[in-house]
Amino acid sequence: MTEQFDLDRYGRTQLEARRGEKWARDGSAAIPMWVADMDFPLAPPIRRALEEAIATGDLGYPVSSLEPTLAAAFADWERSRHGLDFDPVSVVVTTDVVQAIYFAIDALSAPGEGILTLTPAYPPYFGALDEKSRKLVAHDLAIVDGAYRFDAAALRALVAAERPRLMLLCNPHNPTGRVFTRTELSELASIAIDADLVVISDEIHCDLVYPGSTHIPIATLGDEIAQRTITLSSASKAFNLAGLRCAVAACGTADLAARLRATPKRQRGRANNLGILAAITAWQEGTPWLDAVLAHLAANRERVTGVLAGLESVTCIPPEATYLAWLDLRRSGLGDDPASVIAHRARVTLMAGTEFGAAGRGHARLNFATTTAVLDEALERLAGFLGAR
Numbered sequence: 001m002t003e004q005f006d007l008d009r010y011g012r013t014q015l016e017a018r019r020g021e022k023w024a025r026d027g028s029a030a031i032p033m034w035v036a037d038m039d040f041p042l043a044p045p046i047r048r049a050l051e052e053a054i055a056t057g058d059l060g061y062p063v064s065s066l067e068p069t070l071a072a073a074f075a076d077w078e079r080s081r082h083g084l085d086f087d088p089v090s091v092v093v094t095t096d097v098v099q100a101i102y103f104a105i106d107a108l109s110a111p112g113e114g115i116l117t118l119t120p121a122y123p124p125y126f127g128a129l130d131e132k133s134r135k136l137v138a139h140d141l142a143i144v145d146g147a148y149r150f151d152a153a154a155l156r157a158l159v160a161a162e163r164p165r166l167m168l169l170c171n172p173h174n175p176t177g178r179v180f181t182r183t184e185l186s187e188l189a190s191i192a193i194d195a196d197l198v199v200i201s202d203e204i205h206c207d208l209v210y211p212g213s214t215h216i217p218i219a220t221l222g223d224e225i226a227q228r229t230i231t232l233s234s235a236s237k238a239f240n241l242a243g244l245r246c247a248v249a250a251c252g253t254a255d256l257a258a259r260l261r262a263t264p265k266r267q268r269g270r271a272n273n274l275g276i277l278a279a280i281t282a283w284q285e286g287t288p289w290l291d292a293v294l295a296h297l298a299a300n301r302e303r304v305t306g307v308l309a310g311l312e313s314v315t316c317i318p319p320e321a322t323y324l325a326w327l328d329l330r331r332s333g334l335g336d337d338p339a340s341v342i343a344h345r346a347r348v349t350l351m352a353g354t355e356f357g358a359a360g361r362g363h364a365r366l367n368f369a370t371t372t373a374v375l376d377e378a379l380e381r382l383a384g385f386l387g388a389r
């Protein structure tokens with residue numbers, strides 16, 4: 001299956017010629033394993049759809065009529081793949097997931113109010129809270145029984161003390177790669193219901209889950225939680241379309257949808273037509289390609305965890321989802337920001353753990369969604385540098 005899509009097709013020269021920030025930012029000085037983009041050829045149906053639009057010059061102003069088709073494709077995908085059922089009318093289309101988070105924060109909380117999130121957390125969450133003058137209410141995940149987990153009693157106590165307005169959940173979780181279980185999600189849902197929190201559930205990594213784990217949208221856990229949840233997603237992670245600007249928010253009620261849409265249309269901007277087209281095609285025809293990518297990523301995950309397991313200075317719990325490995329480098333002696341030393345000395349660019357909040361000190365995030373050859377070279381460099389520590 002993997003060969004059919006030739007996911008190892010691009011060599012270093014082709015990748016280094018890419019204009020996306022992953023490869024363009026640092027030139028050839030280091031192997032980029034930071035921002036969450038993949039290095040594979042596009043899924044063939046998506047490529048065909050985009051090429052056809054370009055060949056016919058179909059690049060006029062976006063038409064609203066594409067949005068219901070997008071919402072329906074998203075609803076079908078979520079229902080058949082993840083068991084999440086919602087009315088496509090409740091879907092708000094945005095240019096990206098982070099933009100939807102900003103709208104939700106604006107619509108559903110006031111400056112000074114708290115937003116609960118599990119840390120370490122995806123860096124733009126901190127930026128959103130900061131720029132919107134909301135208070136971060138953070139609960140650190142900790143390794144318990146070999147997995148990153150929250151402490152439900154401590155979380156409840158934190159919510160009682162800080163009285164946040166919103167819960168910003170990331171499931172599957174970036175950067176730890178955790179896929180929260182039904183029991184854990186039920187705890188979170190119960191905390192949200194008891195404290196009257198609206199849940200913004202960022203599920204953008206939901207299609208990048210490895211065998212042994214199952215993604216459960218929190219909104220599937222009953223009407224009470226569904227009605228207070230906004231499920232955010234996009235085809236951009238699983239199908240590698242981040243530059244095309246299109247994301248979706250499935251709102252638990254018409255009222256939540258109306259509140260998200262309250263920002264004037266012109267101020268919200270519009271999703272890109274090509275992005276909408278690509279997402280529709282991904283959700284309607286992308287499964288064979290996604291299956292091949294998941295097999296490739298699973299093999300890469302084994303290579304990464306296999307190499308790192310041999311290094312005293314690193315701890316890495318295999319991610320249950322995402323193509324991101326969260327490296328605990330606190331034993332390496334490289335200080336709070338090991339990524340900066342590693343970039344310089346091993347010439348591999350990881351994402352600095354400190355960007356994920358205080359809980360990320362001494363950590364770094366490694367993106368392994370690349371070709372076998374690039375991954376092997378990066379791992380060799382990392383093992384060479386870290387093995388000596």
Ligand SMILES: Cc1ncc(COP(=O)(O)O)c(C=O)c1O
Nearest residue numbers: 036096097098122174204234247
């Ligand atoms: C958890 C999470 N949310 C959102 C995003 C970004 O999504 P978008 O580009 O649609 O804003 C990412 C990107 O890696 C992510 O990991």
